[in-house]
Amino acid sequence: MGRVTPLVEARGLAVGHGGRALLEEVGLGLHRGRILCLLGPNGVGKTTLFRTLLGLMPPLGGAVFLGGRPLSDLSRAEIAQRLAYVPQTLTTPFAWRALDLVLMGAAARLGPFARPGAAEIARAEAALALLGIDDLGPVEITRLSGGQRQMVLIARAIAQGAEAVAMDEPTASLDFANRIRVGKAIRGLAARGIGVLLCTHDPDQAADLGDEAVLIEPGGVLAAGPAAEVMTAARMTRLYDIPVRRDSLPGGRLHFSGPSGRGDEGPVAGTSAGQNV
Template sequence: MERMTPLLSASDLAIGHGGKALFQGIDLRLEPGRVLCLLGPNGAGKTTLFRTLLGLIPPISGRIMLGDDPLSRLSRVQIATRLAHVPQSLTTPFAFTALDIVLMGAAALLGPFSRPGPVEHQQAMIALSRLGIADLAQTEITRLSGGQRQLVLIARALAQEAGVLIMDEPTASLDFANRVQVANAIRQLAVAGTAIILSSHDPDQAAALADDALLLNRSGVIASGSAQEILTAENLSRLYGIPVRRERSTDGRLHFS
């Protein structure tokens, strides 16, 4: 079976700061409709990798491609049409409405002095509708639950109409109900063809959501490939430096302890 052209890929990538590599030899590919989970402890370099993939810091060596185009040759606006970032949380001193926040994504492709118009408002409302929260459009962000805020951030990224979402621990600090709500949204987006790379501290979440996984700790890449194949007790024990047990429930789901 012929593989699709990845929307985002990296080959023999070395990342770091000030010319000093934290890690090297990172390879990844993200095809439409697939979810890649970056799993590892705090301080393992997940944020640095995301910032590199977003073009915010240059790689030390290796290559990042958006489709058939080298990331380094694209402008910020060109990158924004293909790649959107969903941060872990949103802090704002202003009482923006959910629609205001999502319009920031829709307006990402406009010039610096342009204002969102009818087209951008339509994009924003479509993004909110896709996540089932159009009724929250006029609600102030400070009045939303943690899960609802995270869905608004996802909608902001969708309003850029990019094919790839990079999500930084999208369920961190959320309670169970909100984690389920956001996880369901991620599944629906993948089914609709969006390519997603997300970071997580939870192997159970990686097993439930991800098609592929990249295991990264301070010593480098532990393993990468199919999530079901590389999420083993041995690999996770190496990743976290503690004994890990892998179990499969009667419904086929993987669980780790």
């Protein structure tokens, strides 16, 4: 069986600022219907890597490919047709309606001076309906909660029609309930065959959502592969420079915890003892 071409691929990638590399020899591949998590501490260079994968910053070495084609050979419009982007937050002084914002994604395939028509409006409305938030269509973005805004941004990515979606910590500022809702939407994208590249600070989220994980430490990649295999207690301890325990919860979920400050190295109350690996 031949090699399956990734939707997004990095080969020997070096990223950084002003000619100084933060990360080198980064390799990863995002495939259709899979969720790939980028995980690492603050300041390690994840955002710079993310921006380079999106084509917003030039690589210092190596290359990025979208659907097997070098990113450097693609126009911004061609990139938008292959890779959508969901930022961590949306801040705008404009009181766009939610439908208008989603329509921007639906219109990504149009020329620079073309106006969206009935087909694009229908695609935007369908994206909102798919996430069960079609009632938000006429509501101004400035009146939406943080969780509602994130769902609208995901709808915009769906309307864009790209095969891959890159998400930069989409639940970082959300409460528990909205984190659950956004997580469900992310799984829904993968179930529809869309590849999801998810940057996160949360090991539990990466273990819960991720099919694969890439652990980013200063200088480069610590480990990459299936999330459950890659995210060991030893590697997470090295990654975050604190003692980390990995426990297996009922249902096969993984939970990661650090020192409690009480001399208690056991799992969180109410969980099974699990396996510290």
